[in-house]
Structure formats: C-alpha cells, structure tokens
Amino acid sequence: MFGLFLFILFTPAVSEFLCTSSELEMSYTFCDSTDHVFLFNVTPCFIINESVWKASLTWIPRNDITFLKVIFNVWYDGVKALHWKDVLCCGADDEYSICGALKGETVATSFDIKGARTKFPKGNYTIILQGFSDDSDNNMVICLNFTMIVKQDTF
Template identity: 70%
Template structure:
C-alpha cells in the first residue's frame, strides 16, 4: 500500500494537494514529465488567521546544488502580477539549507520496494506571504529552479494552483 502512495505522490503529471480548507485550496503539479522525488507541505491551510505558514520540503535533486537561481511567477485572473528572480546559492557564503546539496543517488545495498535515496534535502521554513490580503480568485504560480545563471539547466519546475474561496480583507 505504501508503495502505491509513493508512486502516486512522485509520478509526473499527478496533481498533489497541499491543503484544502473552507477558505483556501492549494495544489501542484510538475512542469515536466521527469519523475521527481519531492514532497512539499504547508500549515495552516488558511488565509484568514494571518499567521505565517510553516512549510516542509523533502527533495532529492537531479543535480548538485552549488548554484541555484529561483524564478517565481504569479498570475491573478490570467494577468502576471509578480515576476521574481533570486540567486539563492552562488557557491560562496550561501545562507540557505539547500545550498551544497548533492545530486540524489540510489543506494545499491537496500532491497526495499523503493531503494533508500541518499542526498535527500529535508528542511522547514516560513512563508510570510500568508500576511498578504488575497481577493477571492484563482491564482497560478510557477516556481522554477536552475543550476546555472543562463537558465538552461532547469532542475525543478512546479505549477501551483491556489484558489482563494473568500476575500481575506
């Protein structure tokens, strides 16, 4: 049974619900058809209480992370309202936990249905965007990560859907 759940969570094209409540629904899919070992979670699942969201990320990257550029785009009712680029890892004086993570490799010595994966990044962090007031609407969010400045080597891409069911004013 656990193997089936693992397969569903990490199969390309399958939508994963992060949370669902009376005022908010968030889900994501991967942008490409490559299989990923990735899990993401946010709590609380609400925009009404104005608290900071706590996020948990578990990821086995497909490339060493000595350099990481993030591109974050948000569309509100079909119009791009945010386009943010940031270099999180440059190889020197990096402050984020993801920096320096090695490419994931399967360990040969394990014989479980899915081998133990080495170089797993597991971290928790705060998302302060939950303090923003969001009008009731449908939001599309794309998060891309690149291991080079030219944005040719994409190592992760996620399509998030956020449905705000009631105004948070």
C-alpha cells in the same frame, strides 16, 4: 486542515492537494516531464488571520546544488501579477540548507512563507516556480506549477 501529501517518484500532470479548507485550496503538479522524489507540506490551510505559513521540503535533487536561481511567476485570474527571481545559492556564504546538496542526496528543510501576510482577493492563482542550476536559465533542476484558489476575500 489537511496535512501533508507525499510524492515518491511522482508522475507528472497528476495534481496533488497540499490542503483544502473553507478558505483555501492549494495543489501542485510538476511542469517538467521527469519523475521526482519530492515532498512538500504547508500549514495551516487558512489564509485569513494567518501571518506565516510553515513549510517543509524533502527533495532529492537531480543535480548538485552549488548554484540555485529561482524564478516565481504569479498569475491572478489569468493576468500576470508578479515576476520575481533570486539567487538562493551561489557557492559562497550561502544561508539556505539546500545549498551545497549533492545530486542524489536527500535534502530536508523547513522554512516560513511570510507572504501569507498578503491580503489575497478571492480568485484563482497560478504560481510557477522554476529552479535553475546556472544563471543562464538553461539547466532547470525543478519546475512546480501551484494552483491556489482563495474562496473568500482576506481583507
């Protein structure tokens, strides 16, 4: 299992591996053209018999995070498999530590990715994660393009 990869002022379009194992490969790039101060880690790098992945995020946002809507789009072998969106921060009673972060302030948080319980068929997955600072989807604060290659069925 490989550990963490760090991006400091990351150059877009260069892929960074999160992990690689006999079961799984994960990497990501930024899908916008702006440099980011960003660190993301996920462990373990296994998909079979894992109920939860542990993730950590360190990020210096380019905008205040008083409102944050995220949109996930997932493709499996080129076919759209999931579209999900949710408002994580709205300025009142927010439960996530990223909410309320100011532009230029370092955000450091850890969380579980419980989707690891999902049984993934062998194949190639593309996950686009977009974050917006308004509900109109006009003010993008981050865009990540994850690639996940599942090397064996997890059934």
